[in-house]
Amino acid sequence: MPSGGSKKVSESELTTVRLMMPTDANVLGNVFGGAIMRYMDEVAAIVAWRHAGKNCVTASIDRMNFYAPVYVGNILVLKAAVNYVGNTSMEIGVRIEAMNPTSKKSTHTGSCYLTYVALDGKGKPSPIPKLRPVTPGEKLRFKQALARRKLREAEDAVLAQR
Numbered sequence: 813m814p815s816g817g818s819k820k821v822s823e824s825e826l827t828t829v830r831l832m833m834p835t836d837a838n839v840l841g842n843v844f845g846g847a848i849m850r851y852m853d854e855v856a857a858i859v860a861w862r863h864a865g866k867n868c869v870t871a872s873i874d875r876m877n878f879y880a881p882v883y884v885g886n887i888l889v890l891k892a893a894v895n896y897v898g899n900t901s902m903e904i905g906v907r908i909e910a911m912n913p914t915s916k917k918s919t920h921t922g923s924c925y926l927t928y929v930a931l932d933g934k935g936k937p938s939p940i941p942k943l944r945p946v947t948p949g950e951k952l953r954f955k956q957a958l959a960r961r962k963l964r965e966a967e968d969a970v971l972a973q974r
Contacts (some may be wrong), residue, residue, distance in 0.1 A: 818942040824862035825893035843882040856904040860928035874925040896957030900937035
C-alpha cells in the first residue's frame with residue numbers, strides 16, 4: 813500500500829501470549845517490570861511495522877502503569893493496536909493482562925502508550941499510511957491519542973527552552 817493510503821486498526825492489531833518463566837522473575841516469583849516492558853515493546857514494534865510496512869523504531873514511551881503483579885506460571889497476554897498516526901510517527905497502545913492458566917482468571921496488570929517512527933532505507937523518518945478508525949472504541953482511542961500527542965508536543969517545547 814502506498815504511504816498516502818490509509819489502514820484500519822484491525823489490519824495491524826495483534827494479541828500475543830507468553831508463559832512467564834523463572835528467568836522473567838525475581839527469587840520470590842514476581843515477574844520483573846523490565847521483562848514485561850520488553851515484551852510490550854516487542855509486540856508494539858510488530859504492530860508499528862505491520863501498519864507502516866517498513867522498519868519502525870521506538871521514539872518514546874508514555875507512562876508505564878503497573879496495576880497488579882504478574883507471577884511465574886502466569887500467561888502474559890499483550891494486546892496492541894495503533895491508536896493514532898501522524899506523518900511519520902504513530903502511537904501504539906498496549907494492554908497487558910496476566911491469566912492464571914488453571915483458573916483461567918485474567919487480570920489487567922498494565923497499560924502503556926508507545927510512539928514509533930517509521931524509517932526509510934537511509935534511516936530517516938518516512939511517511940506512513942493514515943489510520944482509519946472504524947469502531948466507536950477506535951475513534952475514542954484516536955481522539956485520546958491526539959490529546960496525548962498535543963501534550964507531548966507542549967512538553968517538548970518547554971524542554972527545548974531550557
